[in-house]
Amino acid sequence: MERLGTLRRNKMRITGALAVSAVLALSAVACGGDDKDSGGGGGNEVTIGFMGDLTGENSGLVIPPWQGAQLAVEQYNATNPKVKIKLKKYDSQGKPEQATTLAQGAVKNDKIVGLIGPAFSGESQSVAPILEEAKIPSVTPSATNVTLAEKGWKYWHRVVADDAVQSAGAANFLTKAAAAKKIFTVSDNQDYGKGLADAIAKAAGGAGAQTQSDAVDDKATDYSSTVNKINQFKPDAVYFGGYYAVAGRLFKQLREGGYKGKMMSGDGSLATGLIEGAGEKNAQGALLSCGCLIDAEGKTNEKAKKFATDYKAKFGSDVAIYSTEGFDAASTFIEALKAGKSEPEDINAFLKTVDFQGVGKQIKFDANGELAAQDIFIYEVKGNLLPLLGNSNEAKPTA
Amino acid sequence: MLDDFINQFWPSTIDGLALGAIYALLALGYTMVYGVLRLINFAHADVFMVGTFAALWSVRTLGVSDVGGFALIGVVVLMAVVAGAVAGGGAMLLEVTAYRPLRKRGASRLAALISAIGASIFIQQLMGAVVVHRVFGTSKEGGKLDVNEHFKKLSDVVDVGPILIRNDQLLVFVGAVLMMVALDQFVNRTKLGRGIRSTAQDPETAVLMGVNIDRVVSTTFLVGGIMAGVAAALYFLRFESTNYFVGFLLGIKAFTAAVLGGIGNIRGALVGGFTLGLLEMYGSSLFGSQWRDVVAFSLLILVLMFRPTGILGESLQQARA
Numbered sequence: 001m002e003r004l005g006t007l008r009r010n011k012m013r014i015t016g017a018l019a020v021s022a023v024l025a026l027s028a029v030a031c032g033g034d035d036k037d038s039g040g041g042g043g044n045e046v047t048i049g050f051m052g053d054l055t056g057e058n059s060g061l062v063i064p065p066w067q068g069a070q071l072a073v074e075q076y077n078a079t080n081p082k083v084k085i086k087l088k089k090y091d092s093q094g095k096p097e098q099a100t101t102l103a104q105g106a107v108k109n110d111k112i113v114g115l116i117g118p119a120f121s122g123e124s125q126s127v128a129p130i131l132e133e134a135k136i137p138s139v140t141p142s143a144t145n146v147t148l149a150e151k152g153w154k155y156w157h158r159v160v161a162d163d164a165v166q167s168a169g170a171a172n173f174l175t176k177a178a179a180a181k182k183i184f185t186v187s188d189n190q191d192y193g194k195g196l197a198d199a200i201a202k203a204a205g206g207a208g209a210q211t212q213s214d215a216v217d218d219k220a221t222d223y224s225s226t227v228n229k230i231n232q233f234k235p236d237a238v239y240f241g242g243y244y245a246v247a248g249r250l251f252k253q254l255r256e257g258g259y260k261g262k263m264m265s266g267d268g269s270l271a272t273g274l275i276e277g278a279g280e281k282n283a284q285g286a287l288l289s290c291g292c293l294i295d296a297e298g299k300t301n302e303k304a305k306k307f308a309t310d311y312k313a314k315f316g317s318d319v320a321i322y323s324t325e326g327f328d329a330a331s332t333f334i335e336a337l338k339a340g341k342s343e344p345e346d347i348n349a350f351l352k353t354v355d356f357q358g359v360g361k362q363i364k365f366d367a368n369g370e371l372a373a374q375d376i377f378i379y380e381v382k383g384n385l386l387p388l389l390g391n392s393n394e395a396k397p398t399a
Numbered sequence: 400m401l402d403d404f405i406n407q408f409w410p411s412t413i414d415g416l417a418l419g420a421i422y423a424l425l426a427l428g429y430t431m432v433y434g435v436l437r438l439i440n441f442a443h444a445d446v447f448m449v450g451t452f453a454a455l456w457s458v459r460t461l462g463v464s465d466v467g468g469f470a471l472i473g474v475v476v477l478m479a480v481v482a483g484a485v486a487g488g489g490a491m492l493l494e495v496t497a498y499r500p501l502r503k504r505g506a507s508r509l510a511a512l513i514s515a516i517g518a519s520i521f522i523q524q525l526m527g528a529v530v531v532h533r534v535f536g537t538s539k540e541g542g543k544l545d546v547n548e549h550f551k552k553l554s555d556v557v558d559v560g561p562i563l564i565r566n567d568q569l570l571v572f573v574g575a576v577l578m579m580v581a582l583d584q585f586v587n588r589t590k591l592g593r594g595i596r597s598t599a600q601d602p603e604t605a606v607l608m609g610v611n612i613d614r615v616v617s618t619t620f621l622v623g624g625i626m627a628g629v630a631a632a633l634y635f636l637r638f639e640s641t642n643y644f645v646g647f648l649l650g651i652k653a654f655t656a657a658v659l660g661g662i663g664n665i666r667g668a669l670v671g672g673f674t675l676g677l678l679e680m681y682g683s684s685l686f687g688s689q690w691r692d693v694v695a696f697s698l699l700i701l702v703l704m705f706r707p708t709g710i711l712g713e714s715l716q717q718a719r720a
Contacts, residue, residue, distance in 0.1 A: 221638050222414075229688070232407055249545075279551070
């Protein structure tokens with residue numbers, strides 16, 4: 001009863017977006033007795049946050065990295081280390097304004113020593129300055145906007161290649177491996193999608209391909225005018241920059257409109273929702289590029305396979321988009337703790353020198369927080385799955 | 400640019416007519432309610448949305464797969480009946496709960512408008528938060544997404560010289576035109592239709608002449624709802640997916656079509672719907688798809704500058720049998 005009373009009193013002070021995470025935190029406190037007072041800053045437990053869209057529209061892209069991070073922390077804590085990790089989630093729903101409030105709370109009240117995330121680029125723009133001021137390191141599994149690495153942030157890192165690398169890799173794949181001479185790019189006219197589609201058009205144009213482009217309204221459902229343009233241009237490949245809901249609709253209407261060439265999209269569409277939206281038949285052979293690695297069979301490295309097995313055992317689902325990166329982001333912090341660094345400043349200094357093989361890639365950061373390894377992976381729809389085809393330098397489309 | 404327009408003229412025309420047919424059917428609901436009650440029924444788009452889910456439900460329950468030819472027509476008719484019944488019933492219920500109490504108390508038209516907006520939000524959220532989740536299940540990716548049901552329609556193509564028409568486009572167009580002809584006949588030839596017209600012309604006199612206003616209003620909502628339901632079935636035939644906010648953009652377009660054709664005018668809704676559909680397609684082929692709405696709405700403004708009452712102008716009350 002007393003616990004309930006505390007909970008209620010505390011709950012009343014906290015409002016809005018914070019309520020859910022606060023209740024979670026409080027229940028953790030209630031379970032752990034009074035160890036929060038003693039273990040706030042140093043001690044034998046540190047708090048690491050995970051921030052991203054966990055319940056909103058694009059949560060399909062963020063729940064897998066959240067699960068990946070959970071798995072990493074759980075495996076680490078199970079080894080009975082000197083300093084344990086408490087992983088705490090901050091559900092920003094992908095909204096920058098919500099993320100800002102949560103980040104301030106995370107810094108002031110929860111005294112996090114590091115943050116995994118924010119998952120998206122927009123929220124990263126607004127959260128990074130706060131962490132910069134509080135001198136708290138962050139590692140994002142999935143924010144790919146190019147400009148993030150150009151801000152001169154010292155505490156910001158990412159374990160995924162940016163959109164420029166992705167577009168170069170995808171364009172290279174389309175013009176070389178897929179031998180496309182005419183490429184039509186479509187975007188949803190949003191920051192991410194348009195940026196990606198334009199960059200692909202530019203890179204493909206540079207490689208000697210003929211290009212044309214069009215844009216669709218992400219809120220509309222009828223894309224027949226775009227389909228007509230594509231049918232007139234008769235491209236070898238269509239590249240769509242945007243998210244999977246729209247990609248599904250577009251690919252469906254393309255196939256129904258009689259288009260027979262290749263269809264490709266980026267990391268925003270790398271979800272089974274794409275296949276659901278387009279219909280299994282229409283989606284077959286669709287290609288996807290991503291800086292993320294989803295490698296259930298261990299094609300790229302040994303650790304990936306073990307990770308995939310552990311992941312499936314814990315969550316009952318296959319590794320999905322950015323789950324590998326979520327695990328690796330958490331691992332960078334774990335490496336720091338293993339090296340005996342548990343203060344934010346020390347961890348950040350350690351991240352500048354960290355170099356280990358993660359379950360996805362070699363984790364080593366440039367001075368600006370960018371991952372040194374710049375790999376892009378290609379996936380191809382087969383049945384109702386999106387298996388890995390390989391690195392964009394080596395992969396060949398099967399269809 | 401002009402080259403694109405010429406090259407894409409026929410496909411654009413076909414697509415424009417198929418899209419316009421759905422706009423037109425939906426516009427009928429706006430225009431009829433406006434004609435009778437002088438009310439913009441903003442919740443009409445959500446009646447349509449409920450209809451798409453009814454169509455989805457019927458396809459899923461039937462377990463339809465790989466249909467073409469007459470079987471596809473059968474499926475469409477069935478979807479239309481289910482969706483029409485659900486949407487028609489829904490529209491009547493909407494009238495009884497959201498508008499009739501206000502009308503009985505002689506509330507202002509503005510109050511009814513607010514009630515319409517409220518009803519619209521209520522229906523959307525109810526579907527989004529409860530019904531879609533419970534009845535249809537959502538995809539693994541989360542709750543706010545499209546619900547898909549692909550019934551793998553076989554797309555036969557009708558080849559008429561330079562024109563290629565897909566069977567679903569043809570069905571959408573023919574289905575919509577049939578419904579509109581039926582509605583036109585209903586309003587112009589039946590006793591209930593006469594009631595609707597007389598109420599639209601002068602409600603007080605109509606009452607004095609023995610017209611049961613409540614029944615007329617109910618019928619108007621029912622008919623508008625059925626049209627929205629059929630539109631929903633045709634929409635679902637074409638796109639095979641829906642979500643709880645699907646009505647928003649389509650509703651705005653259909654309302655625009657009603658205004659373009661002359662709000663309150665049934666044939667105007669038809670003209671407006673097809674005009675808007677074609678304008679959007681021609682506009683996109685000329686300037687790129689991102690200019691689609693800009694072109695369509697600029698032309699709407701132009702039309703209204705020269706014909707403030709829309710293309711056909713005359714309203715429901717002046718329609719002659």
